[in-house]
Amino acid sequence: MNARDTFKQLPHKTIERLSQYRRALLICLDNNKDHIFSHEIAKIQHITPVQVRRDLMLIGYSGTLRKGYNIKELIDLIADIIDSEEGIKVAIVGMGNLGRALINYFSGKRHKLSIAAGFDVNPDKIGKTVNGIPCYDCKTMSQVIQEQNIEIGIITVPDTQSTAIAKKLVESGIKGILNYTPKPVEVPDGVYLEEYDMITTLEKVAFYVKMENERTVDVAVKRQGQGTAASNF
Amino acid sequence: MNARDTFKQLPHKTIERLSQYRRALLICLDNNKDHIFSHEIAKIQHITPVQVRRDLMLIGYSGTLRKGYNIKELIDLIADIIDSEEGIKVAIVGMGNLGRALINYFSGKRHKLSIAAGFDVNPDKIGKTVNGIPCYDCKTMSQVIQEQNIEIGIITVPDTQSTAIAKKLVESGIKGILNYTPKPVEVPDGVYLEEYDMITTLEKVAFYVKMENERTVDVAVKRQGQGTAASNF
DNA sequence: TAGTAATTGTTAATTTAATAACAGTGCAAA
DNA sequence: TTTGCACTGTTATTAAATTAACAATTACTA
Ligand SMILES: NC(=O)c1ccc[n+]([C@@H]2O[C@H](COP(=O)([O-])OP(=O)(O)OC[C@H]3O[C@@H](n4cnc5c(N)ncnc54)[C@H](O)[C@@H]3O)[C@@H](O)[C@H]2O)c1
Ligand SMILES: NC(=O)c1ccc[n+]([C@@H]2O[C@H](COP(=O)([O-])OP(=O)(O)OC[C@H]3O[C@@H](n4cnc5c(N)ncnc54)[C@H](O)[C@@H]3O)[C@@H](O)[C@H]2O)c1
Numbered sequence: 001m002n003a004r005d006t007f008k009q010l011p012h013k014t015i016e017r018l019s020q021y022r023r024a025l026l027i028c029l030d031n032n033k034d035h036i037f038s039h040e041i042a043k044i045q046h047i048t049p050v051q052v053r054r055d056l057m058l059i060g061y062s063g064t065l066r067k068g069y070n071i072k073e074l075i076d077l078i079a080d081i082i083d084s085e086e087g088i089k090v091a092i093v094g095m096g097n098l099g100r101a102l103i104n105y106f107s108g109k110r111h112k113l114s115i116a117a118g119f120d121v122n123p124d125k126i127g128k129t130v131n132g133i134p135c136y137d138c139k140t141m142s143q144v145i146q147e148q149n150i151e152i153g154i155i156t157v158p159d160t161q162s163t164a165i166a167k168k169l170v171e172s173g174i175k176g177i178l179n180y181t182p183k184p185v186e187v188p189d190g191v192y193l194e195e196y197d198m199i200t201t202l203e204k205v206a207f208y209v210k211m212e213n214e215r216t217v218d219v220a221v222k223r224q225g226q227g228t229a230a231s232n233f
Numbered sequence: 234m235n236a237r238d239t240f241k242q243l244p245h246k247t248i249e250r251l252s253q254y255r256r257a258l259l260i261c262l263d264n265n266k267d268h269i270f271s272h273e274i275a276k277i278q279h280i281t282p283v284q285v286r287r288d289l290m291l292i293g294y295s296g297t298l299r300k301g302y303n304i305k306e307l308i309d310l311i312a313d314i315i316d317s318e319e320g321i322k323v324a325i326v327g328m329g330n331l332g333r334a335l336i337n338y339f340s341g342k343r344h345k346l347s348i349a350a351g352f353d354v355n356p357d358k359i360g361k362t363v364n365g366i367p368c369y370d371c372k373t374m375s376q377v378i379q380e381q382n383i384e385i386g387i388i389t390v391p392d393t394q395s396t397a398i399a400k401k402l403v404e405s406g407i408k409g410i411l412n413y414t415p416k417p418v419e420v421p422d423g424v425y426l427e428e429y430d431m432i433t434t435l436e437k438v439a440f441y442v443k444m445e446n447e448r449t450v451d452v453a454v455k456r457q458g459q460g461t462a463a464s465n466f
Numbered sequence: 467t468a469g470t471a472a473t474t475g476t477t478a479a480t481t482t483a484a485t486a487a488c489a490g491t492g493c494a495a496a
Numbered sequence: 497t498t499t500g501c502a503c504t505g506t507t508a509t510t511a512a513a514t515t516a517a518c519a520a521t522t523a524c525t526a
Contacts, residue, residue, distance in 0.1 A: 008444055012437075013483065019436040023415055037503075044417050046426070049503095050485065057505060065492055065503055082436055084443040090435070097337055101330035102431065109432060113439055151442050152435070176442040178435060182256055184277050192441040193279070194434055198335065199342060201427055202323070202385070202411060203252040203315055204245075206346055208425040209384050209409040210317040211241055246513065270473075282473095283515060290475060298474055298522050 003060065007081050014055050015082065020045055021055070022078045025071050037068035083112040089150040091174075093165050094157035095120040095135050098180060102154065103130050116148050142172040152176040159183035236293065240314050247288050248315065253278055254288070255311045258304050270301035316345040322383040324407075326398050327390035328353040328368050331413060335387065336363050349381050375405040385409040392416035 010018075024044045028036055038049040038056075045052075056062075056069065061077050063069035090106075092099045095118045106115055118135040120126060126137045136144050144150070153169040155162050159181040166185035169177060176192040179185050187193045243251075257277045261269055271282040271289075278285075289295075289302065294310050296302035323339075325332045328351045339348050351368040353359060359370045369377050377383070386402040388395050392414040399418035402410060409425040412418050420426045 004447070008447075011483070015437055015440050016433055019433040020430070023430065023432070024417070027416070039503090046417065046428075048485070051483095053505065054484085063504060065490090068503080082440045082443075084439065084446070088439050088442060097330075097334035101334050104330055105431065106435070110436070113435060151446075152438055154435075175445060176438040178438050183260070184257070184279065190445060192438055192445065194438050195279075196429075196431075196434060197253070197256065198338065198429075199256070200249055200252040201429060202339070202346060202387070203343070204248055205385055205409040205411050205425055205427050206317065206321045207248050207315045209321060210315075212408060212423060212425065213317070213384075214237070214241075244513070272473090281515070284513090286473095286475065287514085296474060298520085299472065299524095300522095301473080 007059070010058055010081075014058055017045065017047070017051075017055055018059070018078050018082055021052070022075055022082075025075050025078075029071050029075065034071055035064070035068045036071055036074075038063075040068070079112070083110075087112045087114065088152060089114055089116040089148060090152040090154060091115070091117045091119060091141075091145060091150045091169075092133075092154045092156060093119045093138070093141070093169065094155065094161075095122075095125050095130060096156060096158075099154075099156040100130050102156065103133050107131050107133075116150050117144055119144075138168075141168055145169075145172040145174060150174070152178065155179045155181055155185070157181065240292070243291055243314075247291055250278065250280070250284075250288055251292070251311050251315055254285070255308055255315075258308050258311075262304050262308065267304055268297070268301045269304055269307075271296075273301070312345070316343075320345045320347065321385060322347055322349040322381060323385040323387060324348070324350045324352060324374075324378060324383045324402075325366075325387045325389060326352045326371070326374070326402065327388065327394075328355075328358050328363060329389060329391075332387075332389040333363050335389065336366050340364050340366075349383050350377055352377075371401075374401055378402075378405040378407060383407065385411065388412045388414055388418070390414065 021041060024041060025036070038052040041052045042049040056074075059077060059081060061069070061074060090113060092102060092115060095103075099118060099120075103115055103118065106113075115133050118125075118130060118133050119138045119141050120135055121138050125135050128135050145153075151174060153165075153174045153176070155165050155169075155177065157165050160183070162179060162181040162183045162185050166177060166179065166187060170187055170191055174191065177185065177187060177194070179193065179195045180197075182197045182199060184195055185193070254274060257274060258269070271285040274285045275282040289307075292310060292314060294302070294307060323346060325335060325348060328336075332351060332353075336348055336351065339346075348366050351358075351363060351366050352371045352374050353368055354371045358368050361368050378386075384407060386398075386407045386409070388398050388402075388410065390398050393416070395412060395414040395416045395418050399410060399412065399420060403420055403424055407424065410418070410420060410427070412426065412428045413430075415430045415432060417428055418426070
């Protein structure tokens with residue numbers, strides 16, 4: 001089995017972490033650091049050093065004893081694994097608050113991953129550009145996607161429209177969808193789908209905050225209880 | 234062990250899914266549906282019906298055979314588990330593109346989770362409101378957070394500032410942080426931290442699109458190979 | 467009324483992910 | 497030189513999450 005095949009079987013979580021490692025490594029590179037230890041990466045990512053070393057083992061990268069990992073080499077290797085050589089083009093459907101914010105955010109962040117087009121139905125937006133990215137009429141979606149060979153679509157339309165937009169993206173030949181609306185969509189086999197709802201994340205944080213609050217109260221009550229019991233002796 | 238204690242030990246993934254189930258159930262309720270089967274929920278969430286039933290078992294909810302789960306009851310039970318009775322207040326630090334988009338998005342979505350304040354350093358933004366939420370000067374952060382009993386902070390400042398803001402939030406007594414900048418932050422024990430970088434998600438989608446592309450090529454090559462081999466017979 | 471199909475609830479098995487354990491190595495200081 | 501320390505790399509173990517298996521129940525149908 002060659003290297004490329006090995007990469008195919010990397011755990012999903014490892015893929016996510018590789019992207020995060022690279023993000024951190026790029027910052028370190030900017031700070032003129034040339035080597036980094038597993039425990040340094042781990043600290044940044046809030047994980048264990050073993051986890052880092054294990055991930056790097058899985059991608060077949062070896063560091064130098066007592067010097068750690070060569071940042072530049074590691075960045076390049078991660079790029080070999082997760083980036084596509086020819087680059088991948090992305091479209092954003094729904095040039096509202098979130099869509100425009102995303103364009104600004106992504107612009108120029110990664111060479112191999114570029115936003116090539118935006119789509120909307122609002123005549124005021126069609127024909128304009130946001131950060132250099134043209135906004136096309138949704139009606140021309142299939143054409144633009146096929147002509148420009150766009151492979152990923154990000155959905156940021158009102159949630160009532162997400163189902164229809166996902167369908168249209170699939171029909172246009174898109175291979176991956178990232179849906180930021182709170183309404184889950186459906187895609188056929190062969191199209192990779194990722195959905196993310198910020199409210200879920202916020203509710204998760206809220207849940208653990210609530211738990212921590214209750215725990216603190218419990219401990220206080222227990223302490224008081226013990227105190228009372230002790231004073232009875 | 235009482236019910237509340239059971240909930241504390243729910244798997245993290247189950248907590249996430251409960252939030253997602255509720256989101257889906259609320260939509261169903263709007264459509265005047267009163268019962269729902271595990272496989273219906275599963276379809277929406279792209280998971281298996283068993284997973285749904287297992288989660289519901291963990292929270293101790295029973296459906297009716299052949300009728301499924303009572304949507305209203307289930308929504309209420311999920312609220313009991315993940316919502317905090319008194320409600321939790323949230324602050325957004327950094328009223329830029331993303332911060333403002335988030336305020337618009339969250340507003341009025343969940344009663345028990347309300348954005349109470351925004352913070353910024355830009356004098357043009359301080360004193361204004363976004364969707365009814367006042368934007369305060371960052372200098373008054375501790376005071377505002379303590380006075381209003383805000384427990385969660387969402388960080389949407391430029392990434393160069395995220396470390397400083399996280400520190401300040403913690404000092405102000407915040408209990409949970411949701412960091413949307415690509416620069417990971419550090420928090421002490423007792424503060425719950427969640428970080429999310431949209432680029433990681435996009436890169437993950439790109440990776441699996443790339444894999445699918447290569448697989449398709451491989452299959453084609455293999456087919457051709459077989460074809461050639463066959464024609465040799 | 468007996469049989470069948472559809473559904474829940476629960477335990478068991480499997481898979482995936484994370485952690486622990488530890489051998490190996492090179493450098494530095496004694 | 498030798499000893500110990502601070503790392504890496506890998507295998508073994510444990511834990512978490514998912515999936516499978518299946519009994520139990522109900523409603524419908526023949
Ligand atoms: N704003 C946020 O921070 C945020 C966060 C998470 C999720 N979301 C979700 O993202 C989506 C967009 O949010 P937003 O705040 O940008 O809303 P928005 O109203 O500002 O933007 C929606 C855009 O989609 C366009 N649109 C409407 N129907 C369309 C169609 N059929 N095809 C193409 N374009 C269409 C509109 O013209 C508008 O430009 C919503 O589903 C929202 O729930 C937003
Ligand atoms: N725009 C997006 O879609 C997007 C997506 C993911 C992540 N992000 C991240 O979110 C952050 C904000 O992105 P944005 O597009 O909203 O940027 P932005 O420049 O529009 O907004 C940043 C805001 O933070 C304020 N600010 C600067 N320093 C501050 C400080 N010390 N305290 C308080 N406020 C301060 C600025 O005045 C500005 O209002 C960035 O870190 C970006 O990487 C943005």
